Amino acid sequence: MAKTATKSAKKSAAKAAPKAAAKTAAKVTAKAAPKVTAKAKAKPAKKPSIKLSMLRPSVNNMTVRVFARAAGLDPAETDAWGHTRSPEFLARNPAHLTPMIEDKSLPRGVLWESCAIMQYLANKHGLEKFYPKAPAKRAMIDSAMFYLVGTLYPYVARATYPALGFPQYAGEVGHSDAHPDKKSEAQKAAMAAITEPLEVFHSFFRNGKPFIGGNNPSIADIRLGATLEFLAVVDYALPKWAKEYMAALEKKLGKAYAEPAGDVRGYIAHVKSQARA
Secondary structure, eight states, X not given: OHHHHHHHHHHHHHHHHHHHHHHHHHHHHHHHSOOXXXXXXXXXXXXXXXXXXXXXXXXXXXXXHHHHHHTTOOOEEEEOTTTTTSHHHHXXXXXXXXXXXXXXXXXXSEEESHHHHXXXXXXXXXXXXXXXXXXXXXXXXXXXXXXXXXXXXHHHHHHHHHHHXXXXXXXXXXXXSOOHHHHHHHHHHHHHHTHHHHHHIIIIIITTSSXXXXXSOOHHHHHHXXXXXXXXXXXXXXXXXXXXXXXXHHHHHXXXXXXXXXXXXXXXXXXXXXXXX
């Protein structure tokens, strides 16, 4: 009987031991674990890594504003209207151009020209969705942008800047003391010349695809879409494909496109209302 009782006691003790150990471990763990309180400090909001100086009515500026939003870069924007010729601005940017980004990673701390800015930011942040790394695909994006800047945009500028109240470049008829009839003639000639390069984007660069970048908009698409926004000020009759292309671009990019475009469209509406008054 004594042996049986002893065995029973040992079994009971053996069963109780793990339970006691578990309770002890739980207490130790509870004491060691940091207390979670409602007063825990929230992490400070991440500051934008770049600063963007821009002009709201400009499609060149709209380009970078759309891209930065679509890429999720969220730069700190500063409206530089009326300040691009100030000593402070010129000290950083002697070309007095916008858009301009400030980034400590840059050799001179600043960079202007919309296409260069998009290329730089896409390279820096690995945004292949907008600017592919594959040499052949990238070459087509670069070609489309350079063709736009060198051929299409000068025509768009000549056609729209007089109506927008923007100063034209030196050497342009619109910048000279030429008779108003000559200026009007030059403006109409520029509008007529837009048709050919515009069709090149449709038949060559898109080539049956939704966008120049394929199924998703590239930095070249953002630059083209923004450029075509200006043509509304002269009531330019865009071909059906171009209207559908711009609608698809805005739908794909959503607010990233719509918000900066709203500033440009608002300015155009203001200019047209002033002209009718």
